[in-house]
Amino acid sequence: MKDIVTRGTLLALVFTCFTLACKDSFLNVQPTGTLTSSQLNTKAGLEGLLISAYTELNGRGFSQTASSTNWMYGSIMGGEANKGSNAGDFNSITPFQRYEMLASSGELTARWQCMYEGVSRANSVLRQLKTADATVSEADKARIGAEAKFLRAHYYFELKRTFNMVPFIDESVDYAAGITEVTNSTDIWPKIEADFKAAYDVLPETQSAIGRANKWAAASYLGKTYLYQKKYAEAKTIFDAVIASGKNSAGVKYALYPTYWEVFSADNEKNTEIIFSTQNVANAGSSDAASGDLNLNWPYNTGPAGPVGCCGFFQPSFELANSFRTDAKGLPLLDGSYNVGANQLKTDQGLASSAAFTPDAGNLDPRLDHSVGRRGIPYLDWQVFPGQDWIRDQAFGGPYAPKKYIYTKAQEARIADVSNWTKGWTGINVILIRYADVLLMAAEAEIEVGSLEKAREYVNLVRTRAANPAGFVTIGGKPAANYVISTYSTPWTDKAVARTAVQFERKLELSGEGHRFFDLVRWGTAATVLNAYLTYEGAKLSNALGGAKFTPNKNEYMPLPQREIDLQGTTVLKQNPGY
Template sequence: MLKKRIVYISGFLLSAAVLLVACDKKFLDQETTGLLTEQQAQSLKGAQQFLVGSYAALKGIGWEGGGSNWVYGSIVGGEANKGSDAGDQANIVPIQQYAPLPTNSYFNIKWQALYEGIARTNATIRILNNLAESDIAPAAKEQMLAEARFLRGYYHFEAKKMWNNIPYVDETINVSSAKVGNTEDTWPKIMEDLNFARTTLAVNPGAVGRINKWGADAMYAKALLYQGKYAEARPIFTDIINNGRTSNDIPYDLAPSFHDNFNPDRENDAAVRAESVFAYEASINDGSGGFNANYDHILNFPYNGGPGGCCGFFQPSFEFVNSFRTNANGLPLLDGSYNVGANQVISDMGLESSAPFTPDAGRLDPRLDWTVGRRGLPFLDWGPHPGKAWIRDQGNGGPYAPKKMSYYRSQQGRLTDGTNWTSGLTSTNYKIIRFADVLLMAAEAEIDGGGSLETARGYVNQVRARAAKPETFVVDEDGNNAANYVIGLYNTAWTDANVARQAVRFERKLELGMEGHRFFDLVRWGVADVELNAFLNYEKPKLSAGYGSATFTKGKNEYFPIPQDQIDLHTSGGSSTLQQNPGYN
């Protein structure tokens, strides 16, 4: 069973009251050590510390409220199954079955994680607003305010993606006494924060990990896509692609290899960092007990072998793996035939590791084997994936293992943190937006924002050309391609917007798979019910224990239920200022 772990939530925005009913006990009235309150932080140093704390909240809380959205974006998006066995982290089961309840603790922890981030940014803003010019130069103050407002806009944006109907909380609201409603449209205030950031921030903030003008531009343009404002987003994406630069003043570009993005030994190389537009920075062996590491993905390693030592969650779905099948020209099967007959990728489902097995010999996009662990294929430098021996329960999660956020055997202890209950704490940064994502969002904006289909094709081909470099393919111990990798470019002009749109959307699935985007993409495109019910029709017969009678209900399952704990906290006089989302009452 999964070991119990402690969730650390910053205390500098939380307070508790103790009622003393006996005699005077002044010796109990002591300042909490190691705790910085907002009142104590009325200085430039205090503002800086609170701003760092605002960035730290990007990691979220545990795996339930983690910043990568692997549960809410990828599992719910059909890219992965919960995995492990049925009883471990059982609260994920109704989420993946599209039957979540408002009382599910996962939602409350995710809500707490995002609004903790919002609270930290608001505290930062209040401290900055109280500083005099003798404490901080106006230009420096504006930069810090822009960083804080960017983060506040981002955390609200993430909450908007999850629940749609959310309260917007700014620095003027006393959250300890105010009960903020969720019936007003929060898009204008989110966009105001992000716009202030992108028009104020410097191109080079002077430190890796801090948001710059271009990262804020990318997030602003992404938020426009979520509102269907493609024409407004298009020139912003174009400017980022043509002129955008990293915090080290290096032009944004694709990393030399697809898998470089997920290798902590490479992610700080200049050529690889050029793809990181906005990320949270993970730190290991720093005295934090692993809580500054990538705690979000601590469960998501092969079970009983290989990296991590635990826990067998987040197993790629059959449908997702099949999506990497290509035709004779190396293009994806956009007609959906990848789930039919011989196009389905051969797996070792139901086979013992001791039983003979020959991996699929058909044509495949090479990104598959940097994304998914399959039996008989190299799992980084851990040797060939042995199949069932590394799977906790095939009948519950299938035969595959997640790979993108795994670490190399050669990195264990050096780029992993062994001070907690598992070795699966890594220094791998999670890229919230990478340049490949920008290119594909820009392609969408070209298609649906009055731009050029040919420009969109060019953006997609940039992403595919990187994946098609033979020197980047997974190879076996003899240096030969580990599978039959066939990937090509779109060499025929795009003249049909519907076909172009389908190609771009599918490319996002292949390039950004298992990175927490898929479900939110399907919702913003308005196709979640069609795509996810088709996914369920295919996946359920293979993993009936995990999916039961799951079905996606249009008009309900596009958003998650408002946590009941939050509704209760906002209740006064028998009514709550938070209204539950449709279908969950």
């Protein structure tokens, strides 16, 4: 009986398998780890796709230099910081600070792939929206589509100002149909502008979830896009709208936060100044959720991100630190004399931490000590900065350490991610655009349309906040240095003088935030400013910058990655001039 049942059961199983195998559905097995179109057409599916597009703001899966934070492309290449560390570590960055980039650079390939990955994810959202099911309301369709267009415009904005002429691929391009050749022969500024405008027209003034782009984030980027195209009247109009009625995700009107240093505090990431930022979280089970693009940019040795002490990169430059010198009235030295003689900031370059040192006693802008870690000044709540003991190689990188986006000692247990080999992975959000940035861009636009006094008003707002004593670095309840800062009291009557003042204010206010190189290029001053920087800074460092030069009409943009040209062909992708 047992044998009969067994044979019968086997025959039944064979018959069932044979019957099913004869149907086409037997072959339709969904690959593991993939989602069907019907799963993605729901509201939950579309929101998931959209969130994946946001994640590429941090450059997930690519090099630390690839992301939208632009610490290499904007700040190191803008002369605000040296690569730092030592000559051997991550030396693929070195050609960028020397303006000797090659098309074969892996960093360039990572940047290209990171930004196009963001574009691809945004396009997936827009493509999938066309077949959204009944769970997606018309209002949700409009909002999701606007957020996707905002993100696509952001990634193309980064591609445009990095490489200049790049292919524009939207959701209509069907790779499944074999359409793969999109050339880089057309300027994409109009496409970027159109996407930001579409987002601005549709997005709500506030969002229910922190980190999502709202109407005013789109407006701020649209105004910035106008500036890059020298459409100053249009830029003024849109910046006026942000300044007049913009509100953040909490429904609070955008404003300068009262104390400068707290703008960047991990405990203050919903403050009134932040218009758009990356979103990160620590200790969520994997460091992938934390901010990893800045994980090298910490003091070396026993300071924050220890005990490994990684890694001593992104050291503020001598030239940047000197820029915070002020005159007897508390104004910056716009004539460049901050790099001359006694105006240069006193440093401990070449001096052991065990040797005596007295910090600079001259007049200084208080933003210096929120932007640059220097000997003898408190480094947040960790300790007084010890100098050489926290620097990996002073001769190569200089005496300074970065100070923005560093968690305090009190925050470390909550903010530092401990799931990786260094505590440099953090839950700190990185600001991509903030209200002070908007005010200073608005000041630029006002100058170009002839409203110099309005520009002075905006700059003075920024300087007044910086002068708030409640925000000064202190020792024993007293200012840690001789902070002397004031507003511009004399009316501006000369466009050239006003431009210089606004441009210098951007340098001071936004230092280390990835803007400087791109600003210099759009102002047309990159060759003059950066070659002067290389001459000055190169004389201070042992072998980091000697012989380096910025070549005009070439180094304003990066070479297109050779890997991409090899894949697509020279008839599809044309290399930038000079490479």
